[in-house]
Amino acid sequence: MSLLKPLCRAPSSLSTHIRSLAQILLSCLTGRDRLRRVNPAIHARAVVAGGLDDLFLTNLLLRGYSKLGHLRDAHHLFDRMSERNLVSWGSAISMYTQHGRDDCAISLFIAFQKTSCEVPNEFLLASVLRACTQSKAVSFGEQVHGIAIKLDLDANVYVGTALINLYAKLGCMDEAMLVFHALPARSPVTWNTVITGYAQIGCGEVALELFERMGIEGVYPERFVLASAVSACSALGFLEGGRQIHGYAYRSAAETDTSVINVLIDLYCKCSRLSLARKLFNCMVYRNLVSWTTMISGYMQNSFDAEAITMFWNMSLAGWQPDGFACTSILNSCGSLAAAWQGKQIHTHAIKTNLESDEYVKNALIDMYAKCEHLTEARAVFDALAEDDAISYNAMIEGYAKLGDLAEAMDIFRRMRYCLLRPNLLTFVSLLGVSSSQLAIELSKQIHGLIIKSGTSSDLYAASALIDVYSKCSLVNDAKAVFNMLHYRDMVIWNSMIFGHAQNEQGEEAVKLFNQLLISGMAPNEFTFVALVTVASSLASMFHGQQFHARIIKAGVDNDPHVSNALIDMYAKCGFIKEGRMLFESTCGKDVICWNSMISTYAQHGHAEQAHQIFQLMGEAEIEPNYVTFVGVLSACVHAGLVDEGLHHFNSMKSNYGIEPGIEHYASVVNLLGRPGKLDAAKEFIERMPIKPAAAVWRSLLSACHLFGNVEIARYAAKMALLADPTDGGPYVLLSNIYASKGLWTDVHNLRQRMDSAGTVKETGYSWIEVTKEVHTFIARGREHPEAELIYSVLDELTSLIKSFGYVPDISDHAVLYETG
Structure with a gap:
């Protein structure tokens, strides 16, 4: 209060007193701390001395309260002013604008127009235009623009800039540029x-x-x-x-x-x-908070999620309080890494800092928990939402869809529609994804109907999901209808349709579509070639396979791991093991799928030694084996009759690698024990399985019984196989062959009657061969081939010829299979 000590003495005159107060206040306007002490004191002195009639002093007091943010004091002072000029009105309007009280600023400007005879100047208009910008009051802003034109102030740099800011912030850039071009400076x-x-x-x-x-x-x-x-x-x-x-x-x-x-x-x-x-x-x-959050967001956007999490903790250690944007970014990274523990810590921070109610943070939490497969926690956040939000519903639907929980996903979808929230493309794509995995075709068709109603049926994401679901449900014609309806197709659409044909054994259609793709001028990518090589594999057609391989090399995608794996598989299925091995050796950066392909290739062709050699090399390369690896290794052991080694690999799955054995592994062990005749050991192994044996496991035992003619165990294995899968015709066929080999024709007849009454049909056997670049397919006992008569006549001649040399073929099993089928 040292500045006010001279005021304790009575001044020689009132005007000198007021002038002294004004000078002191003017000198304090630049320093906030001094102003906080002096402004109220001078206000009090002015009231006592009757100095509030001095317009210069009251305007300074008004300006001081504005700088301090004391809006209530400024409002009381302004209301008690006996006289106001442009500076008074301008200071008050500017104060409200600067402190975000835009409605008060606009109301005060309206009062100014009604009560003041003065003409607004450029500073007053600029202040009220700023209030219009902040409150998005575009209509009133246009009225102020009209006033500026009448007063010839629209070309003023302050008013013009404020007008440009108004229109630019509202996205009206044409109007903003009209003002911009009209400005002389x-x-x-x-x-x-x-x-x-x-x-x-x-x-x-x-x-x-x-x-x-x-x-x-x-x-x-x-x-x-x-x-x-x-x-x-x-x-x-x-x-x-x-x-x-x-x-x-x-x-x-x-x-x-x-x-x-x-x-x-x-x-x-x-x-x-x-x-x-x-x-x-x-x-x-x-570094400010924006610096940290920008860096965190950058790591997240580029999928450097671990670095994003580290940066987030460094920010906290540096003393910065993460805001909603930082929390949203880091929760996204936690979801991508399935880092539920870190995500829960961020959730705790959000609760402590009252960020949990932030719309973006809530949605990020639901998304994070859903991606981490913690659906209980995601549902808890979802159920606690104060307001229904389409993004939150989509996150929950996507979470349940990822886990294949169709019932819960549909429950959330029904709630979404009940709340009158409009489903979007993400909603439909998520639902189609889970319905395709469950082969829920009727539901998929209903979703397709909703997509058409929403007007998004031509969207490429929706079309791709529809082609995928129809293809997986074997409705290729429906998938093709969606494909043909599209005016523009990207590579994802082409690949989806080619895969659709490939997975439904329509190899010829897939190749035709590939040719259409080339005609369209689009360049096939690695996913296209994976589908095409898969077609060549399923047809066992080296002609097509080599053509596709040549195109792959020309396209420069031969080093892609997915393409390499598909090629190795194709050469193996076509019987070109040497070429497959050469391709395997030339592949850089082999992943576990590549190693598995080579192991399975040798296993399928009975080369157990080579399969085990590849498995050993895989360990030396420090590639961790997975579920599929051991399917191939055990299959190799079965073919080579390596019982002890096979059992060792089976036991090492869980103890050494933490892999839980599945049905394929158990079936392989049963084959491993059954082929050398250890039928009782195989039966005991099945009965001690920690999971319920599938029909395939019992069929493995049944096949072994067929080899050794063990009717007792065969009956038991067939019974258990049919209990596991009553629609499977395999056990009937295998058991009837065993009965026939033992001359038990009554049992064969009874079994055939049981099979007929159960409505079970023996699966038809197929075989094919490629001759002069054409694949010929044959069905057991079928005459569908165009040259069937000639083929059977040649077979009859060959049969007569070998019989003439004294060979008597054993056709008892064959006859029974034919009759039973």
């Missing part, structure tokens, strides 16, 4: 406003053109303009342009500005130059 703020406006509505090219024009006109770009120009480059992914602006910022010392560095970090992150972004971040003298 433009400040850097004016340029920044239009550049930012275009950048925000996604017109980065126009923003950069204006930035270039600004330089041509000789206007020095300030840090805000540079930040807006870099943001435009980020939106366009225009790395080179951003680097040029970075160079200019470095030369002009603007690079040290935190806001400029933040947008540069964002640019480099969006252009996948994370090392440059991190280098800038590390060199920052001062």
